[in-house]
Amino acid sequence: MSxxxxxxxxxLEPYVPGEQPRDTVIKLNTNxxxxxxxxxxxxxxxxxxxxxxxRYPDPSSLALREALAAHYGVHVNQVxxxxxxxxxxxxxxxxxxxxxxxxxxxxxxxxxxxVYCDFYGITxxxxxxxxxxxxxxxxxxxxxxxxxxxxxxxxxxxxHSRAAIEALLDKHTSRVVLVDEAYIDxxxxxxxPLIERYPNLLVTGTFSKSRSLAGxxxxxxxxxxxxxxxxxxxxxxxxxxxxxxVAVAAGVASIKDDAYYRACCASVIATRxxxxxxxxxxxxxxxxxxxxxxFARPTTIEAGMLFDALRARGILVRYFNKPGLDxxxxxxxxxxxxxxxxxxxxxxxxxxK
Amino acid sequence: MSxxxxxxxxxLEPYVPGEQPRDTVIKLNTNxxxxxxxxxxxxxxxxxxxxxxxRYPDPSSLALREALAAHYGVHVNQVxxxxxxxxxxxxxxxxxxxxxxxxxxxxxxxxxxxVYCDFYGITxxxxxxxxxxxxxxxxxxxxxxxxxxxxxxxxxxxxHSRAAIEALLDKHTSRVVLVDEAYIDxxxxxxxPLIERYPNLLVTGTFSKSRSLAGxxxxxxxxxxxxxxxxxxxxxxxxxxxxxxVAVAAGVASIKDDAYYRACCASVIATRxxxxxxxxxxxxxxxxxxxxxxFARPTTIEAGMLFDALRARGILVRYFNKPGLDxxxxxxxxxxxxxxxxxxxxxxxxxxK
Numbered sequence: 001m002s003x004x005x006x007x008x009x010x011x012l013e014p015y016v017p018g019e020q021p022r023d024t025v026i027k028l029n030t031n032x033x034x035x036x037x038x039x040x041x042x043x044x045x046x047x048x049x050x051x052x053x054x055r056y057p058d059p060s061s062l063a064l065r066e067a068l069a070a071h072y073g074v075h076v077n078q079v080x081x082x083x084x085x086x087x088x089x090x091x092x093x094x095x096x097x098x099x100x101x102x103x104x105x106x107x108x109x110x111x112x113x114x115v116y117c118d119f120y121g122i123t124x125x126x127x128x129x130x131x132x133x134x135x136x137x138x139x140x141x142x143x144x145x146x147x148x149x150x151x152x153x154x155x156x157x158x159x160h161s162r163a164a165i166e167a168l169l170d171k172h173t174s175r176v177v178l179v180d181e182a183y184i185d186x187x188x189x190x191x192x193p194l195i196e197r198y199p200n201l202l203v204t205g206t207f208s209k210s211r212s213l214a215g216x217x218x219x220x221x222x223x224x225x226x227x228x229x230x231x232x233x234x235x236x237x238x239x240x241x242x243x244x245x246v247a248v249a250a251g252v253a254s255i256k257d258d259a260y261y262r263a264c265c266a267s268v269i270a271t272r273x274x275x276x277x278x279x280x281x282x283x284x285x286x287x288x289x290x291x292x293x294x295f296a297r298p299t300t301i302e303a304g305m306l307f308d309a310l311r312a313r314g315i316l317v318r319y320f321n322k323p324g325l326d327x328x329x330x331x332x333x334x335x336x337x338x339x340x341x342x343x344x345x346x347x348x349x350x351x352x353k
Numbered sequence: 354m355s356x357x358x359x360x361x362x363x364x365l366e367p368y369v370p371g372e373q374p375r376d377t378v379i380k381l382n383t384n385x386x387x388x389x390x391x392x393x394x395x396x397x398x399x400x401x402x403x404x405x406x407x408r409y410p411d412p413s414s415l416a417l418r419e420a421l422a423a424h425y426g427v428h429v430n431q432v433x434x435x436x437x438x439x440x441x442x443x444x445x446x447x448x449x450x451x452x453x454x455x456x457x458x459x460x461x462x463x464x465x466x467x468v469y470c471d472f473y474g475i476t477x478x479x480x481x482x483x484x485x486x487x488x489x490x491x492x493x494x495x496x497x498x499x500x501x502x503x504x505x506x507x508x509x510x511x512x513h514s515r516a517a518i519e520a521l522l523d524k525h526t527s528r529v530v531l532v533d534e535a536y537i538d539x540x541x542x543x544x545x546p547l548i549e550r551y552p553n554l555l556v557t558g559t560f561s562k563s564r565s566l567a568g569x570x571x572x573x574x575x576x577x578x579x580x581x582x583x584x585x586x587x588x589x590x591x592x593x594x595x596x597x598x599v600a601v602a603a604g605v606a607s608i609k610d611d612a613y614y615r616a617c618c619a620s621v622i623a624t625r626x627x628x629x630x631x632x633x634x635x636x637x638x639x640x641x642x643x644x645x646x647x648f649a650r651p652t653t654i655e656a657g658m659l660f661d662a663l664r665a666r667g668i669l670v671r672y673f674n675k676p677g678l679d680x681x682x683x684x685x686x687x688x689x690x691x692x693x694x695x696x697x698x699x700x701x702x703x704x705x706k
Contacts, residue, residue, distance in 0.1 A: 004528065006447065007452070014586050014588075016589075017409070017412050032408050036406075051389040055567055056567040086592045086594070096359055099360070119447075174356075212407035215405060215409065215599070229355065233362055236368050237368065237472045239439045244568060
């Protein structure tokens with residue numbers, strides 16, 4: 001707190017990212033992919049023409065947008081890219097949700113959404129999840145300044161079908177509906193094909209999860225050209241070159257290696273299903289997940305105690321000490337070996353009780 | 354323009370970055386460094402442990418902040434880093450300048466400042482330059498919501514001494530004074546040593562100019578810990594991980610190679626002085642520059658015509674078609690060969706008239 005800060009900055013409650021420990025532990029706390037990026041990414045870095053770095057990047061990141069357009073079967077002017085999907089979301093909140101009406105958000109979802117609301121002075125209208133911890137698509141109010149939710153949702157893991165999202169879009173036509181698909185590649189149905197028919201649908205995605213590139217900060221949005229134009233206006237009023245040249249080239253290489261990406265996603269899904277069954281066998285309730293994590297509720301031990309006990313064994317998961325979430329642990333899906341180590345530890349801890 | 358955009362977004366006038374042409378030309382339009390980044394940067398990319406990219410970066414970019422702290426002789430908690438100095442400036446405007454009082458800015462300076470004002474709804478108070486095109490430090494009003502200017506100024510190139518900035522700080526103590534030192538390494542005196550005595554001084558810098566890393570997007574701010582805390586609050590309310598892991602490692606390598614960096618700056622300065630003399634010999638007025646560009650006013654031909662004629666010969670410089678600037682061309686300093694080519698072309702064009 002300082003006399004020099006802008007008045008509104010004193011009241012911000014910043015987002016708290018998951019810990020990045022420097023000592024070696026089994027790290028299952030920030031939904032990173034356990035597999036390395038596509039081999040083509042290594043080649044991009046190894047062969048990068050260093051002299052090129054003295055030049056500014058292409059401010060429109062055209063090469064990456066073209067690769068994404070081809071991958072998703074959309075036009076390049078329907079694609080926006082930014083410095084991680086966090087930045088894309090931050091731009092989208094400015095571009096579409098700075099209105100007098102409140103922004104409809106699930107009460108439990110990505111915890112950055114209320115932070116963006118704070119940042120821009122947007123009033124959030126929080127819509128409770130259903131009893132089965134699903135985003136309640138029927139409960140979004142008709143009079144809203146926009147709707148945002150993650151699908152699959154975080155940290156719960158549930159995904160709605162494309163048909164369910166289509167039904168939502170049929171009801172809400174006057175403001176932007178933003179579907180944050182950070183985790184879509186682990187079993188969800190993307191809403192991207194709907195952008196042709198719904199002029200108010202914006203879908204965001206990231207290279208941080210399914211493409212194993214959290215370290216390079218690449219996010220994107222896909223939507224009608226009109227909405228992409230709005231994002232461009234905001235970007236060019238904030239930071240014209242958010243993506244560096246190496247990230248753009250690495251992102252293109254990642255997209256080109258479709259087989260590798262699909263194989264990694266399939267491995268994560270298989271490990272998730274196996275982990276779910278094994279945790280349930282330890283008496284842990286696991287919500288159905290379409291993401292690269294599971295949201296798990298221990299029944300014979302407090303979640304906070306299990307978090308501490310796992311940590312003592314060198315396993316880091318995520319515990320949100322907040323009402324509605326504090327019965328659960330969010331556990332990222334690692335390699336099979338990492339998950340075996342986790343399951344053995346859970347067994348031992350629950351057995352020790 | 355779209356019904357879905359937030360009302361304020363319709364009125365934004367985004368920044369227009371200098372052109373990044375794809376065909377080969379002599380590119381003297383965006384103040385890029387003509388020399389490649391430090392050799393250590395090449396090694397960082399070639400040897401980068403790719404598997405590391407699946408992990409999120411350290412959100413605090415500690416390694417790079419430590420390197421900058423050592424380089425500038427400050428404490429690590431007096432250093433902030435971001436995705437280019439544009440992002441650092443965007444965060445600073447939010448952190449310090451969102452106030453009812455207008456923000457004092459020179460009428461001619463980095464053209465992104467009024468764009469940030471627009472973005473946040475800050476009223477700019479534009480202070481004219483002196484007759485000799487210098488930032489008029491005595492003319493900033495006492496009642497302001499902050500002061501921001503570039504030193505050396507862009508696009509004019511003039512730099513004030515540290516003593517002059519100290520005198521300014523003695524007069525303005527209640528709001529943040531932001532000195533944007535993007536071009537300081539080409540002959541200016543940095544204000545960084547003053548941060549110990551002035552709790553309201555924030556200095557920003559970039560790796561895009563003197564360190565030849567425009568393509569990697571690395572900017573920084575140095576100031577009292579209190580102000581750095583304010584920037585951190587804003588960052589963590591917008592985008593927690595603005596710098597990617599490769600950029601952090603490359604930035605550290607750049608800082609470590611101090612001799613290379615000094616040699617590149619010295620070469621640019623020598624070429625600038627030679628270029629200035631040669632342009633003056635062609636009848637072009639050149640403002641004294643402490644930056645890696647010169648601001649040059651042709652006397653026997655319209656600036657816009659000279660711009661077009663240079664372009665026709667494959668030489669791209671920057672022409673700002675705005676009142677007060679439209680008599681000038683801003684010419685970045687390239688290699689000696691590039692400047693010889695430019696000077697020959699100017700000779701030929703002015704001679705042809």
